[in-house]
Amino acid sequence: MATSRARVKESFMSRLFSSIRAGFKEVWSNNMGKIGLSIIVVIIGISIYAVATLPPDLPDRWNYQFAWSEYPKRVPPEWIKYFGVPIAKHEVYEDIKPKSYIIKNPQQSEVMLKYYYESIGKKSQILYGYIQEYKVEYKLEQEAFPTGLQVFITPKNQSYITYRGQNITIQAIPIILIERPDGLIIEAYEAPTGFKLNELSAITADPLTFGRELMNYYREKGIESNLTDIDLKSLGIKLAFGEYLGGKHVKPLTGTYTIYLLIMYTGAPPNVIENAIRSGELGIEKLSIVVMGSAYGLFGTDVMGRDLALGIFYGFPVAVVIGLFAAVSSVLIGLVIGVISGYYGGLIDEIIQRIIDILANIPLLPILILVGVAIQENPNYGPWSKLFIIIGFLVILGWGGLAIIVRSMTLSIKAEPYIEAARAIGASNRRIIFRHIIPQIIPYAMASLVFSVPGAIIIEAGLSVLGIEHGLPTWGKILADAQANRGVAYTMWWWILPPGLMLAITSLAFVLLGLAIETIVEPRLRR
Amino acid sequence: MPLDKRVVNVVVKRGVTLTVALVFIVLLTSVIIGVTGYDTKVLNALIEQRLQGLKQALQNRPNPPSSEEIAKIIESERERLRSIYGLDKPWYERLIPMTVRTFKLDLNVTSDDVAQIAGLRPPVEVKTAIGVTLPRTVIMITTAELLSMAIALPLGPYIAYKRGSRLDKGIIAYAALTNAVPIWWLAMIAIFIFGFRLEIAPTRYREIVSYFGMFGSNPLEAIKGVLYYAYLPILVTTFSFLGGWLYSVRAVAIRVVSEDFVVVAKAKGLPENMVVRKYILRVIAGPVVTFVILGLATSIQGFIITETIFDWPGMGSLYYQAILSADSPTILGLTYVTTLVYIIGRFILEILYVILDPRVKM
Numbered sequence: 071m072a073t074s075r076a077r078v079k080e081s082f083m084s085r086l087f088s089s090i091r092a093g094f095k096e097v098w099s100n101n102m103g104k105i106g107l108s109i110i111v112v113i114i115g116i117s118i119y120a121v122a123t124l125p126p127d128l129p130d131r132w133n134y135q136f137a138w139s140e141y142p143k144r145v146p147p148e149w150i151k152y153f154g155v156p157i158a159k160h161e162v163y164e165d166i167k168p169k170s171y172i173i174k175n176p177q178q179s180e181v182m183l184k185y186y187y188e189s190i191g192k193k194s195q196i197l198y199g200y201i202q203e204y205k206v207e208y209k210l211e212q213e214a215f216p217t218g219l220q221v222f223i224t225p226k227n228q229s230y231i232t233y234r235g236q237n238i239t240i241q242a243i244p245i246i247l248i249e250r251p252d253g254l255i256i257e258a259y260e261a262p263t264g265f266k267l268n269e270l271s272a273i274t275a276d277p278l279t280f281g282r283e284l285m286n287y288y289r290e291k292g293i294e295s296n297l298t299d300i301d302l303k304s305l306g307i308k309l310a311f312g313e314y315l316g317g318k319h320v321k322p323l324t325g326t327y328t329i330y331l332l333i334m335y336t337g338a339p340p341n342v343i344e345n346a347i348r349s350g351e352l353g354i355e356k357l358s359i360v361v362m363g364s365a366y367g368l369f370g371t372d373v374m375g376r377d378l379a380l381g382i383f384y385g386f387p388v389a390v391v392i393g394l395f396a397a398v399s400s401v402l403i404g405l406v407i408g409v410i411s412g413y414y415g416g417l418i419d420e421i422i423q424r425i426i427d428i429l430a431n432i433p434l435l436p437i438l439i440l441v442g443v444a445i446q447e448n449p450n451y452g453p454w455s456k457l458f459i460i461i462g463f464l465v466i467l468g469w470g471g472l473a474i475i476v477r478s479m480t481l482s483i484k485a486e487p488y489i490e491a492a493r494a495i496g497a498s499n500r501r502i503i504f505r506h507i508i509p510q511i512i513p514y515a516m517a518s519l520v521f522s523v524p525g526a527i528i529i530e531a532g533l534s535v536l537g538i539e540h541g542l543p544t545w546g547k548i549l550a551d552a553q554a555n556r557g558v559a560y561t562m563w564w565w566i567l568p569p570g571l572m573l574a575i576t577s578l579a580f581v582l583l584g585l586a587i588e589t590i591v592e593p594r595l596r597r
Numbered sequence: 598m599p600l601d602k603r604v605v606n607v608v609v610k611r612g613v614t615l616t617v618a619l620v621f622i623v624l625l626t627s628v629i630i631g632v633t634g635y636d637t638k639v640l641n642a643l644i645e646q647r648l649q650g651l652k653q654a655l656q657n658r659p660n661p662p663s664s665e666e667i668a669k670i671i672e673s674e675r676e677r678l679r680s681i682y683g684l685d686k687p688w689y690e691r692l693i694p695m696t697v698r699t700f701k702l703d704l705n706v707t708s709d710d711v712a713q714i715a716g717l718r719p720p721v722e723v724k725t726a727i728g729v730t731l732p733r734t735v736i737m738i739t740t741a742e743l744l745s746m747a748i749a750l751p752l753g754p755y756i757a758y759k760r761g762s763r764l765d766k767g768i769i770a771y772a773a774l775t776n777a778v779p780i781w782w783l784a785m786i787a788i789f790i791f792g793f794r795l796e797i798a799p800t801r802y803r804e805i806v807s808y809f810g811m812f813g814s815n816p817l818e819a820i821k822g823v824l825y826y827a828y829l830p831i832l833v834t835t836f837s838f839l840g841g842w843l844y845s846v847r848a849v850a851i852r853v854v855s856e857d858f859v860v861v862a863k864a865k866g867l868p869e870n871m872v873v874r875k876y877i878l879r880v881i882a883g884p885v886v887t888f889v890i891l892g893l894a895t896s897i898q899g900f901i902i903t904e905t906i907f908d909w910p911g912m913g914s915l916y917y918q919a920i921l922s923a924d925s926p927t928i929l930g931l932t933y934v935t936t937l938v939y940i941i942g943r944f945i946l947e948i949l950y951v952i953l954d955p956r957v958k959m
Contacts, residue, residue: 102773428618431943432625433935435901439920440626440928444633528779532902535781536917549782553906560793560800570782577777585773 085509093513096590103586109579117387124384129453132376132543139272141375142217142362146564150365156212156322158311160363164356168202168333170347172340186332189247189255200340200347202354204331208361210251213322215308218362219258219275221246221331224355229268231338231346238338240267240352245332246275248310251325254287256280258310264336267352277306288314307362331359370564373555378548382568385545388457389527389576396461396468396526401519404469405511408476409503413484419477426470434467438529442538453541460533460540464526472518476511483507513591521584524577531573545569604951611947615940619933623699624692626932627925631688636923644678695925699933704926707919711927714910714918716806723930726915731897731934733809734911736827737904738896741834745842746889753846754877757854758869768843775840780833781902787833788907798829802907830907834900845888849881856880887946894942897935 097103131137142160151157210216221244230237241264249255258275281302285295293316302309305320311327312320333354335343347353369378411422441463445456483489483506492502534546535553548569552559559565630636648671655667662670679685683695698704704723706712712719715726756765792800808822853859854877862876897912904913912931919927 424614424617427614428621431615431618431936431940432622433932433939436916436920436928436932436935437626437629439901439917440629441633443920443923444629447638524777532779532781535902536905537921549785553785556800560789563789566785566789570779570785573782574774574778577779578773581773581777585769 086512089509089512093516093587093590097583097586100586100589102582106579106582106584106586109575110583113386113576113579114390116383117390120383121387124380128380128384129542132381132547133541135374138371138375138377140220140222140358140360141371141377142364142366143371143375144373144558144562145217145362145364145366145371146562147368147370147379148363148365149368151212155365156214157365158210158212158214158216158322158361158363160216160366161206161208161361163206163359166204166206166357166359168204168354170344171201171203172344173198173201174340186245186247186257189257198334198336200335200343202333202335202347204333204357204359206329206359208327208329210311210322210324210327213324214364215311215320215322216361217364218307218360219246219248219310219329220360220362221259221273222356222358222360223270223272224357225268225270226350226352226355227268228352229266231342231351233338233342240335240337240343240346241265242267242270243334243336244270244273245330245334246273247330247332248275248280249328249330250310251323251327252313256284256310267335270333270354275307275310277302277309281305281309284309284314288316329359329361331357369568370562372548372551372562372565373558374551378564378568381543381548382545382572384543385548385569385572388542388544389530389573392457392461392530393523393527393576393580395458396464397519397522400465400469400522401472401515403465404472404518405476405508405515407469408473409480409507409511411473412477412480413499413503413507422473423477426473429467429470432467434464435529435532437467438463438533439536439538442533446538456540457530457542460530460538461526464529468522468525472515475514475518479511479514480507483510513587517584517587517591520580520587523580528573528577545573604948607951608948611944615944619936619940620696622936623696623929623933626929627688627692627695627699630923630925630928631692634688636925637684637688638923640682640684640923644675644682644684647678648675695929699929702930702933704930707927708922708924710922711915711918711924714915716809716910723926726927727912727930727934730910730912730915733805733909734897734904734913736823737830737907737909737911738834738900738913739893740827741831741838742892742896744831744835745838746892748839749842749846750878750885753843754850754853754873754881756843757847757850758873758877760851760854765847768847772840772844775837776844778837779902780837780900781906783837784830784833784903784906787829791829799826802826802830802909806910830903830909834903842888842892846881846885849884850877853877853880886949890942890946891939894939897938 097107125131140162145160146155148157148159208216223244225242230239232238243261243264244259245257245261246259247255248258258280259273260279261273278299281297281299285297285302289295293314295314295316297305297318301318305318308320308322311323313323314320335347337343367377367379369382371377407422411419438460442456442460445451445459448456451459489502489506492506497505531544531546531549534540534544534550537550537554539547539550546569549566552562552565651674652667652671655661655670661667676685683691702724706720707715707723707726709719711726712721715721715729717725717729756768759765788798788800791798805823805826808819808826811819811822859872859876862872867875901913901917903909904911905917908914912935915927916931918924919931
């Protein structure tokens with residue numbers, strides 16, 4: 071008994087596999103099937119790559135604004151340069167080794183000092199004491215403006231040193247200088263007063279600091295300028311990386327820029343500070359200078375500076391999981407219930423048919439929205455469980471259609487003479503169902519499975535667009551953010567087009583595969 | 598008369614089933630609202646907000662009552678509000694009366710946000726809000742549905758007749774494309790291109806409301822305004838619906854095209870037009886009527902996401918806003934009305950089947 075059951079199982083599995091293999095061959099011989107399958111293989115490859123390489127904390131970071139401060143905001147993808155649009159590269163300089171000086175005499179002729187005193191800026195401070203200088207070079211190769219210049223500083227916790235038995239707070243004054251390709255040195259930022267050392271954080275090149283002085287400079291050169299502070303602010307960083315042409319016109323100035331960050335420490339005698347910094351007692355833990363580019367990455371950034379490429383890539387595995395889970399489970403349920411309903415008939419059949427009747431009349435989207443909104447605020451669920459609750463409802467409401475088809479197929483197969491013959495020689499119901507009925511239905515179930523994948527993916531994305539969030543960065547979520555920032559987002563094609571295209575391509579691949587399978591299982595459609 | 602008896606039998610049976618489905622769906626909606634308790638949360642917050650206002654008003658009086666008195670007044674007001682919103686009873690006790698009232702459409706007033714979608718000054722009855730938004734959805738979605746039908750019904754059989762031609766392949770590709778591209782994303786792209794880039798269409802569609810009110814005083818201006826706001830949504834929706842329509846009509850027609858009588862008609866040398874009209878269209882009329890009725894019935898549901906993207910003040914947006922502001926009377930009312938329309942559509946279909954096709958048995 072046991073061996074015969076094993077044999078039935080084995081032959082069932084091997085039949086299943088051989089029919090799947092034959093199916094693949096037939097699908098591959100169909101053009102639509104070939105395209106669909108190829109795209110699906112690529113999508114699955116990208117999904118695996120994304121899971122393997124993307125940082126696991128991405129979902130947490132995605133909605134956290136400060137995680138994206140080092141990224142340029144609202145810039146298009148970098149590859150637009152291949153279409154003739156000039157771009158300014160985005161550069162992040164980290165691990166810069168500073169040079170240190172002790173300046174006792176303000177007139178002392180150091181290179182750095184020369185820069186400071188020759189720069190056009192308001193020079194509210196006189197450099198004196200212990201100074202660290204960070205220097206980087208930025209090449210502006212194409213005629214475009216960077217969108218910002220920022221320095222991110224993480225100081226060590228401690229801000230005082232013990233000197234002669236007293237705790238003295240050390241203050242730090244950061245200054246940004248830019249030496250331009252035309253030889254001009256501008257002061258892009260100068261702290262008005264000292265910060266407590268441990269309170270240093272991000273500083274941004276300030277157009278008011280350099281703008282007014284630059285205007286004076288150009289005026290002396292004979293270029294008319296009557297820009298107000300508001301104009302200066304709106305021109306912003308362009309003035310630092312461009313040549314002023316009068317009016318409100320600035321032209322990008324290509325070439326090599328040298329950017330200096332000076333940090334002047336005061337509060338204690340310079341050599342005491344120097345020793346404290348050398349010994350690692352206090353000072354800078356981490357520092358990065360960022361020239362915000364006018365383009366970024368493969369998919370650009372959104373209004374928060376989020377690298378859309380990360381979201382797009384993360385969207386692949388999520389979409390695959392949503393689509394496959396929803397499709398496989400609703401098809402399995404539909405298959406099992408349909409066969410039961412058709413094979414056993416009677417009261418069971420009647421009950422199942424009435425349930426399907428009711429399910430078919432339930433408005434799907436409102437119920438899903440209702441469920442989504444209801445669980446959204448619940449802190450007991452993580453992002454993945456929220457997602458699966460929503461898909462679960464989709465499955466519960468979605469198996470009816472297939473069950474009806476499977477039932478009617480089962481009914482017609484059941485009436486075939488060979489079923490009667492099988493029953494006459496004593497085959498069990500189980501054997502008849504698994505050997506004679508299900509193998510015939512599987513091709514249809516496969517077509518239905520493939521067809522229901524895009525539906526699930528699109529419905530999930532649509533729910534996200536309505537603002538029903540599970541918290542994972544997905545294509546729908548990116549589009550939802552675009553919809554929430556309507557006014558801005560609709561000027562940025564790279565925010566709206568790619569996520570939708572990904573959705574469309576993924577769905578299309580499954581639709582094509584489904585059409586291919588359909589022409590195989592329904593030969594009348596073939597030509 | 599055996600036929601009449603059969604028809605009555607079927608009609609009664611289907612009527613009962615569909616009514617049970619309707620009751621079940623309304624009940625299910627109330628259960629989801631009740632079990633998850635999200636309306637209670639929102640309503641409690643609303644009550645607390647009102648009480649806070651009351652407290653401040655009391656304290657700002659010229660001679661304010663003592664703090665104990667204030668607490669007492671607040672407490673009694675809270676009880677009053679809780680009983681108004683039905684929060685003094687557990688959700689399952691609210692369930693049956695709520696369902697009964699839903700069926701009579703004797704529902705409360707909507708929340709203010711929902712009233713805003715309707716474009717009316719609160720308080721607005723749920724009935725009124727639905728009545729006001731329904732024609733707007735009809736203007737957008739039902740019009741698009743009708744347009745798609747008008748194109749697909751004559752074109753579908755023709756494509757089936759020319760099966761395998763370049764036109765046929767193109768239509769299949771188009772259908773696959775519209776099946777894959779979510780209609781709401783198409784709407785986003787359309788707004789992006791026609792609204793923001795080319796500036797030949799509005800970017801926000803809520804303003805259409807003001808033109809609806811104008812029909813009495815200045816009909817010409819009103820029609821112009823409505824057309825200006827409606828043309829892009831209707832075009833986008835039609836573009837998206839048409840693919841599915843063409844594909845379904847073609848699929849039905851293909852089964853007929855290879856039937857013997859069509860081949861004979863062709864062999865007789867009848868003109869193409871006549872074959873399509875007389876031999877194909879007539880036979881596929883039955884299934885096509887199914888599509889038409891069900892399509893029209895579901896179009897009433899509004900397309901929540903698409904309407905939201907366009908900010909189109911129809912039933913879809915009303916639904917969405919009601920869900921966001923946990924306005925359970927409106928949610929129930931809308932679920933009831935849309936399901937009712939759908940179920941009536943199904944019911945008419947079932948009767949038509951029985952009358953038209955004697956093979957259908959129960």
